[in-house]
Amino acid sequence: MSKPGQLVLIALRKMIASGELAAGERLMEIPTAELFGVSRMPVRMAFRTLEQEGLLVRFGGRGFQVRSVSANDIAGAVEVRGVLEGLAARLTAERGLSPEGRAALELCLLQGDELFDKGFVTEDDLEAYHDLNMRFHQVIIEGSHNPAIADALARNDHLPFASVTALAVDRKDMAREYRRFNYAHMQHHSVFDALVNGQGARAEAMMREHANATLRYAEIFSSAVASERMRVILRAD
Template sequence: MSNTTLENTLKEMILREEFAPGERLTEAGLAERLGVSRTPVRNILPLLAAEGFLSPVGKRGYVVSAFSEREIYEALDLRATLEGWAARAIAERGADLDLLRQLDACLSEGDAIFEKHHLDREDELQYGRMNERFHQLMIDGCQSPILSMFIERLNNVPFVAPSVIVFDQVGLRHAFTMLHRAHGFHHAIVDAVRKGDGVRAEMLFREHANHQRVSMFERRKAEQAPSADTPQKPEPRRRRKPANV
């Protein structure tokens, strides 16, 4: 199992709540459960902690982060507000050519992912990294240390960082539709920034964040809905009332 596959497997296990919030995870226990050596597990645990999936405890230990949907929703909304502010500031100030060149490179990389009109498992990490780079370019391009500090703190809330894309929660077909639409927002945001339309750039960034909120809470809705494979209890048979005469 490659490091990329192992990382995504652990993310999906946490999202499926196969590990309870607050549960302590050890290198030895995970290695045995996943059938891998301890070295890749040791390398990946700090990465998951950096993205908010785990919280450090003790010298080298980790526990599964506890979180609520409200906390995640609020963090996503705050991040969208700050990133929208950054996009507006860049647009109104005038984006430099190097920033636009790097943003265009992100757009091209995303376009290449969707050219085949479907997603594969390996696209998960590639899109996540491109998405993270796109968002970080906007933050860095704003040149505001205090904004960068706030964004960094928000990205430590579980599942809020732009790199967190886990296809298992919505399925590859649905993920294609959602991410293709989200990447369309990337194009529109860059277009607004290039034209100096700050108001439009800010509005687009806030709407763009709605797609991540949908992907994060899609699993909850799916879990609450009755499965087609689950037998339903028959309703109790009602006695027919006699007709009025």
């Protein structure tokens, strides 16, 4: 996906998580493109990705509608991902990382260190983290040599905020986002240490805990439902 598409995707995902876009709201390409100052193509790609993630549903052949999602929906999907990725980490630790897998994980850790060592992050940094985070998780899943795990994760990824790619960023509080993502990166280091030392139970526990970082979306969602904040409505003229 293009950079404009990524920016629109992350922004809309955050608006849905925070409740700015309420369940049932209609989203149309043209007003959304005008809101973000982009062409219709990035918006179209973002809509399709959010549909795959279970956050949008098609509305009568024209545009999309925000799906009704509860904090329990998010928590349940994240719990399943934690179990599956934890199993993958345990199997990978017990089987042993391949030289290629170890090198790939070490590169992810090095790139992450470079992002966070300066003490702050930009939106470009978090886009880069999104990519290296995907690679880190994928190497572990492949290292398990259990295709059923990947298949089960692919099905679970269609649930709201369940996918490891479902990155929502609060641009108004980048200091907090730095702390959140830096903590997740430190967890990557701990998972890697368990993997290279063949500590299956520890690797499994760390990956399950790592998935819980996503539960912040559930907390945001609960807060949004409880409050009567102003909602941003995108609809056709």
